[in-house]
Amino acid sequence: MIQTSAEVHEASALPCARVVHTGPNAPRTAEMEPLPEGVAAEPIESKSPAQWAYERLILYIQNFESQLDDEHEVAMGFTGGDAGVLRIEGIGYFDPDIVTFYGSDEDGSRNQLIQHVTQLSVMLRALPKAPEVEEPRRIGFRLAADLEKK
Template sequence: MDNEIKTTAEAHEGEAIPRAHVVHCDPQPRQTAEKEPLPKGIAKTPVAEKSPAQWAYERLILYIKNFEEQLDNEHEVAMAFVGGDAGVLRIEGLGYFDPDIITFYGSDASGAKTQLIQHVSQLSVMLRALPKAPTAKAPNRIGFRLAADLEQSATREET
């Protein structure tokens, strides 16, 4: 138990700042989303003011962007469906619908249009690296676009 006395402002700040932690076997682990500071676009709104869908969406963006930062130019991010034999979805879009729905847009290994709509209580995502499309000059980096959109959203709200 903590005997530290906190002001009301410190207590509210402690509730608003999300906590994250990670431990790896490797003494020199790669950089992970839990170790990164929250971008201004995410940190601006306290977690208590976010719906479960928005908060899950924002953290998924951090994980996807971090995963992409570690890929070479021949691979892009995809996700495997967990708990079933539905295959893999190349992530081409991500959205949420308050209060509790997350949606992944993309295509499967054969190129067929694919969409996963998932309740946040069932959220379980495995990120995978797939070779970029043979016709693509550069890999698609959806995580960077999503992160940029969060920052632009924060800027629009400030004005």
């Protein structure tokens, strides 16, 4: 297929995502979904590494939460050491290269993780929702709604 220079330029600006699973009944993943308008509207090359990582993390968290029951909330596990898990209550970024996670641990103590995008590694986990909370808190959907406000 022959493409115009405009088509080649446009295709190079679009993100590429792919996923393969071992079985045919695997749940839908973030890579399978189209980018929300608020994310796709701004060219990737105009985004800082922190902003681009932040936006994609939101998509992964929202997808993960969409598969949870009403008794669980999203949290992230830490690799190495005894840091445990962080119930994700907020995510932010600071250009050009910092992503920050806000939340609490299993005991309810406040936590904040400040991560350089080159060191970013996030394991999403399902934790039972806090006993004092009637409905599970879904941070991914709130974050995605904020992306659409752009």
